[in-house]
Amino acid sequence: MIEVKHLSRNFGAVQAIQDISFEVQKGEIVGFLGPNGAGKTTTMRILTGYIPATSGTAKVAGFDVQEQSLEVRKRIGYMPENPPVYADMTVDQYLNFVAKIKGVDGKVRKSKVDEAMEKVGITDVGKRLIKHLSKGYRQRVGLAQALVHDPEVLILDEPTIGLDPKQIREVRTLIKGLAGQHTVILSTHILPEVSMTCQRVIIINKGKVVAEDTPDNLTARLAGNERLVMEVEGPADAVTQTLQAVPGVQNISVDRANGDGRIQLTVESSAGTDLRKELARTVVNNGWGLLELRPVEMSLEDVFLHLVTEEEEVAN
Amino acid sequence: MRNFAAILEREVKSYFLSPLAYVVIFFFLAVSGIFFYLILSNFVEMSLRATMQAQMYRMMPPKLNVNMMAIRPMLHNMALFALFFLPLVTMKLYAEEKKTGTIELLMTSPVTDSQVMLGKYTAALVLYTVMLALTFVYMIFLFIYGKPELGPILSGYLGLFLLGGAYLAFGLFFSSLTENQIIAAASTFAFILLFWAIGWVSGFVSASVGRVLEYFSLIEHFDDFAKGVIDTKHIVFYLSFIFMGLFLTYISIQSARWRGAK
Numbered sequence: 001m002i003e004v005k006h007l008s009r010n011f012g013a014v015q016a017i018q019d020i021s022f023e024v025q026k027g028e029i030v031g032f033l034g035p036n037g038a039g040k041t042t043t044m045r046i047l048t049g050y051i052p053a054t055s056g057t058a059k060v061a062g063f064d065v066q067e068q069s070l071e072v073r074k075r076i077g078y079m080p081e082n083p084p085v086y087a088d089m090t091v092d093q094y095l096n097f098v099a100k101i102k103g104v105d106g107k108v109r110k111s112k113v114d115e116a117m118e119k120v121g122i123t124d125v126g127k128r129l130i131k132h133l134s135k136g137y138r139q140r141v142g143l144a145q146a147l148v149h150d151p152e153v154l155i156l157d158e159p160t161i162g163l164d165p166k167q168i169r170e171v172r173t174l175i176k177g178l179a180g181q182h183t184v185i186l187s188t189h190i191l192p193e194v195s196m197t198c199q200r201v202i203i204i205n206k207g208k209v210v211a212e213d214t215p216d217n218l219t220a221r222l223a224g225n226e227r228l229v230m231e232v233e234g235p236a237d238a239v240t241q242t243l244q245a246v247p248g249v250q251n252i253s254v255d256r257a258n259g260d261g262r263i264q265l266t267v268e269s270s271a272g273t274d275l276r277k278e279l280a281r282t283v284v285n286n287g288w289g290l291l292e293l294r295p296v297e298m299s300l301e302d303v304f305l306h307l308v309t310e311e312e313e314v315a316n
Numbered sequence: 317m318r319n320f321a322a323i324l325e326r327e328v329k330s331y332f333l334s335p336l337a338y339v340v341i342f343f344f345l346a347v348s349g350i351f352f353y354l355i356l357s358n359f360v361e362m363s364l365r366a367t368m369q370a371q372m373y374r375m376m377p378p379k380l381n382v383n384m385m386a387i388r389p390m391l392h393n394m395a396l397f398a399l400f401f402l403p404l405v406t407m408k409l410y411a412e413e414k415k416t417g418t419i420e421l422l423m424t425s426p427v428t429d430s431q432v433m434l435g436k437y438t439a440a441l442v443l444y445t446v447m448l449a450l451t452f453v454y455m456i457f458l459f460i461y462g463k464p465e466l467g468p469i470l471s472g473y474l475g476l477f478l479l480g481g482a483y484l485a486f487g488l489f490f491s492s493l494t495e496n497q498i499i500a501a502a503s504t505f506a507f508i509l510l511f512w513a514i515g516w517v518s519g520f521v522s523a524s525v526g527r528v529l530e531y532f533s534l535i536e537h538f539d540d541f542a543k544g545v546i547d548t549k550h551i552v553f554y555l556s557f558i559f560m561g562l563f564l565t566y567i568s569i570q571s572a573r574w575r576g577a578k
């Protein structure tokens with residue numbers, strides 16, 4: 001349904017995305033996971049025809065997003081990061097307008113609008129001005145707007161941002177319910193969000209796809225150990241033995257022991273722990289020199305570091 | 317066509333939902349009305365004086381031409397007031413949508429950029445037409461109390477419509493360049509003022525340059541309309557000006573897409 005090949009986009013000197021490729025099958029819900037500035041919005045904007053790509057191609061339902069933009073746009077429902085609502089219109093007027101420009105036929109327009117409003121639970125605010133709605137309701141109007149012409153593909157940019165935990169749960173349930181009838185891509189930087197709603201996750205970081213997997217596999221990968229690289233000036237044996245004794249340390253390996261008394265070590269500890277303070281204190285208390293202490297930059301761990309991996313309030 | 321109509325309808329409704337349209341209409345009518353009153357009372361005084369003089373010398377009272385002496389200056393005044401008010405009409409058209417992000421909806425919907433642009437432009441023309449139509453009431457007074465010629469009034473209004481259309485086209489363009497409505501209005505005003513005044517310096521430059529500058533002066537082409545002369549060369553001038561404004565708007569929207577700017 002969606003086919004992206006070697007997509008790149010520059011903004012002046014900034015490479016927002018580089019050589020992104022992926023596919024999404026009909027009826028799938030795919031999560032686009034990545035920290036701030038990863039290029040999620042940029043990719044979505046290219047798919048929806050808002051901006052052109054610098055290079056590469058993308059097809060939606062068999063149509064090229066560049067060459068056959070209008071055909072693609074007919075088939076896409078898009079919710080940008082900020083709901084694109086006109087504050088001075090009522091919800092009814094607004095959705096009716098959107099339905100019109102999305103090409104919904106006059107005869108079925110009213111029923112399509114009602115249907116969309118029902119799906120997102122805003123039937124009771126139809127007569128209200130959008131500017132008087134709460135953030136959560138505005139977000140739902142944004143979602144209804146994307147649904148109103150019953151598009152084959154839904155592209156949702158951070159659909160739960162700014163909502164309270166109850167609303168977040170509702171919106172996620174809603175999105176899950178769309179599987180099958182629609183093909184959905186949603187972006188988020190919240191790991192549990194993809195676990196809850198998506199069948200597949202595409203992780204992007206710094207403009208590149210770094211992993212593609214099921215949410216379960218990803219969570220398992222996340223449970224991998226933390227690794228730190230240290231460079232210490234001191235006697236190799238004494239240093240490793242002492243550091244091994246620091247609570248939390250699971251494994252130490254010596255990468256390099258130079259003749260000049262400097263040694264480089266990799267220290268592993270269980271996921272989610274940060275032993276840097278303990279390790280530094282131990283080295284210094286023993287009178288050795290601490291030359292370097294940094295986490296290992298594994299591509300995925302680096303990404304996860306910047307993601308929201310826990311959501312206490314929302315979990316139920 | 318349906319897309320164009322949908323955009324047009326939304327824009328027109330949005331004008332009349334906001335206080336801006338009423339404020340612009342009110343002040344345009346008020347300022348025009350005041351000047352209409354001043355010009356007319358001046359005219360009445362002059363014709364009274366002329367009639368009295370004629371009676372003193374036992375001559376036929378002269379027939380002062382209301383078209384030339386009251387309506388023509390009035391039309392010129394309205395052309396000037398439009399210069400002040402129309403930038404306020406166009407300033408929000410793109411700038412507001414860029415600011416709130418609704419432009420992203422329009423630009424990802426199955427409507428073309430020209431449909432959006434023409435819908436917005438036509439909405440501004442509709443509001444301007446309402447403004448002009450309401451000032452026509454003043455002209456009706458003249459028919460109640462005198463016998464002006466209808467022709468020059470109608471041609472004057474045609475001129476006002478075309479001239480205002482040119483203001484609006486460039487107003488739309490400047491609105492497409494920024495998300496700040498104040499900047500949009502101010503640049504529109506400055507730009508139009510430049511093209512108004514461009515003819516004034518013609519006396520200070522060589523004759524040939526002067527003629528070129530005068531040709532580009534927006535107001536230079538208006539006088540014939542106010543005199544009751546409809547000349548295709550003036551119509552062509554204004555239409556080209558409008559076309560240029562819309563063309564630049566279109567380019568600006570396309571370029572924003574390429575740059576990824578809002």
Ligand SMILES: Nc1ncnc2c1ncn2[C@@H]1O[C@H](COP(=O)(O)OP(=O)(O)OP(=O)(O)O)[C@@H](O)[C@H]1O
Pocket residue numbers: 011014015016017034035036037038039040041042043189575576577578
């Ligand atoms: N219009 C633009 N002009 C210049 N740079 C841009 C523009 N849009 C995006 N960028 C840059 O491209 C990169 C990717 O941005 P993008 O908005 O796609 O990230 P994102 O994954 O959506 O992030 P977030 O989670 O913060 O929404 C960033 O470095 C951003 O600064």
Ligand SMILES: [Mg+2]
Pocket residue numbers: 040041042081157
């Ligand atoms: Mg984003």
